[in-house]
Amino acid sequence: MKYLDEYRDERIARALVAELHRRVTRPWVLMEICGGQTHTLMRYGIDELVPRQITLVHGPGCPVCVTPLEIIDKAIRIASKPEVIFVSYGDMLRVPGSESDLFRVKAAGGDVRVVYTPVEALKLARANPQRQVVFFGIGFETTAPANAMAVWQACREGLRNFSMLVSHVLVPPAIRLLLGSPHNRVQGFIAPGHVCTVMGYREYEALAREFHVPFVVGGFEPIDLLEAISMLVAQLEEGRVEVENQYARSVNREGNRPAQAIMQEVFEVCDRKWRGVGLIAQSGLRLRPEFAAYDAEKIFDVAEFSAEEPAECISAQVLQGLKKPVDCPAFGRRCKPESPLGAPMVSSEGACAAYYQYRRVATVS
Amino acid sequence: MCLAVPGRILTIEETKDSRVGRVQFGGITRPVQLDFVPEARVGDYVVTHVGFAISRVDAEEAERTFRILRGMGLLEGEGPESRGESNEQDRAA
Numbered sequence: 033m034k035y036l037d038e039y040r041d042e043r044i045a046r047a048l049v050a051e052l053h054r055r056v057t058r059p060w061v062l063m064e065i066c067g068g069q070t071h072t073l074m075r076y077g078i079d080e081l082v083p084r085q086i087t088l089v090h091g092p093g094c095p096v097c098v099t100p101l102e103i104i105d106k107a108i109r110i111a112s113k114p115e116v117i118f119v120s121y122g123d124m125l126r127v128p129g130s131e132s133d134l135f136r137v138k139a140a141g142g143d144v145r146v147v148y149t150p151v152e153a154l155k156l157a158r159a160n161p162q163r164q165v166v167f168f169g170i171g172f173e174t175t176a177p178a179n180a181m182a183v184w185q186a187c188r189e190g191l192r193n194f195s196m197l198v199s200h201v202l203v204p205p206a207i208r209l210l211l212g213s214p215h216n217r218v219q220g221f222i223a224p225g226h227v228c229t230v231m232g233y234r235e236y237e238a239l240a241r242e243f244h245v246p247f248v249v250g251g252f253e254p255i256d257l258l259e260a261i262s263m264l265v266a267q268l269e270e271g272r273v274e275v276e277n278q279y280a281r282s283v284n285r286e287g288n289r290p291a292q293a294i295m296q297e298v299f300e301v302c303d304r305k306w307r308g309v310g311l312i313a314q315s316g317l318r319l320r321p322e323f324a325a326y327d328a329e330k331i332f333d334v335a336e337f338s339a340e341e342p343a344e345c346i347s348a349q350v351l352q353g354l355k356k357p358v359d360c361p362a363f364g365r366r367c368k369p370e371s372p373l374g375a376p377m378v379s380s381e382g383a384c385a386a387y388y389q390y391r392r393v394a395t396v397s
Numbered sequence: 398m399c400l401a402v403p404g405r406i407l408t409i410e411e412t413k414d415s416r417v418g419r420v421q422f423g424g425i426t427r428p429v430q431l432d433f434v435p436e437a438r439v440g441d442y443v444v445t446h447v448g449f450a451i452s453r454v455d456a457e458e459a460e461r462t463f464r465i466l467r468g469m470g471l472l473e474g475e476g477p478e479s480r481g482e483s484n485e486q487d488r489a490a
């Protein structure tokens with residue numbers, strides 16, 4: 033497929049690796065922010081191809097992994113109601129809540145359906161006027177415009193049986209938290225290419241200035257990531273601090289204006305709890321009061337839960353790049369994709385699941 | 398979750414409040430909302446996430462950077478004899 037296959041070309045990959053070996057003179061710690069990038073790095077063994085001086089740590093960019101326990105519990109409550117068709121992206125079904133998960137709700141007879149686009153949820157609402165259709169609106173800035181559009185469309189059509197359980201998160205506040213921590217060891221970042229496709233990269237310029245760290249906006253194929261790593265290492269070795277754009281075929285500095293406009297119209301910024309990390313100020317999106325009629329939390333009056341995460345799950349440190357999944361005592365033993373203790377083991381973009389899939393032989397035996 | 402893939406627009410259908418394309422991803426074709434890429438035309442590639450196009454692939458930008466990369470690959474590799482990728486490139490272009 034065009035724009036995919038050529039970015040997996042082995043010969044170019046080898047050339048980029050060779051260039052990286054020539055370039056690097058000192059140890060550097062780099063973080064790829066997005067879980068999709070983590071997955072590619074593990075799948076193609078890029079972490080093992082790069083020079084030993086380069087340490088890749090994995091960022092908090094898996095929305096499934098950071099969706100707070102309370103929201104999962106609320107989703108379970110709502111999905112268990114007989115009048116509800118609960119509609120979700122597939123990854124969310126196995127994420128453990130404090131006592132159950134959506135998959136078990138479905139197995140017990142709950143009407144839980146998996147879709148790949150919120151447009152399908154709207155169709156379900158139109159086709160089932162006697163039922164309440166609730167869409168689980170999670171994701172980063174990449175996903176927010178699509179979810180916003182679904183609410184906007186429902187409002188425009190006057191659909192009375194559609195609502196959304198919203199738990200959107202924003203990338204820059206999490207990176208700010210990480211950079212402000214005294215434990216931070218990350219010296220350069222690969223910024224998330226699809227988040228930046230929507231938002232542009234001005235916010236990362238502000239972070240680069242404030243914390244004196246370079247960013248390279250990167251794509252998702254092996255060649256994209258090798259090139260992004262190479263550009264970052266060049267900046268670090270030369271002492272430059274800039275925001276560069278490796279993924280220019282999709283990203284420009286201003287981002288996608290129509291997508292930003294619909295997000296703005298439907299959502300507003302709010303404080304948000306991140307699973308494993310805790311509350312991060314101004315790090316989430318919720319529905320604006322004008323769209324309260326589409327807010328599942330209000331309609332179903334789901335009480336505030338506060339739930340404890342399993343003590344042995346070290347996902348907080350994994351999501352902040354302080355520990356690797358293999359440092360977790362539960363990894364591959366009590367915690368596996370079929371029976372995850374923590375969310376990073378659920379999604380294929382979670383760091384723990386990526387390690388389990390591609391590094392298990394080397395790490396657990 | 399932020400996975401988004403490039404596909405080629407085969408047709409576009411405009412209704413009063415939306416713009417939907419049939420977009421080809423390798424062997425399969427899917428409907429894709431084009432509301433966020435008003436500039437996209439039939440034949441363009443769009444990067445698509447959860448059923449919505451979030452960007453139109455900038456073909457010139459892709460070609461420019463890729464020419465540099467391919468040049469590097471050839472310098473590093475066994476010589477100019479291609480393994481077929483460049484043919485496929487030309488066909489797809």
Ligand code: SF4
Nearest residue numbers: 345346360367374384
């Ligand atoms: S391996 Fe499992 S228990 Fe350990 S940090 Fe990852 S998700 Fe948590």
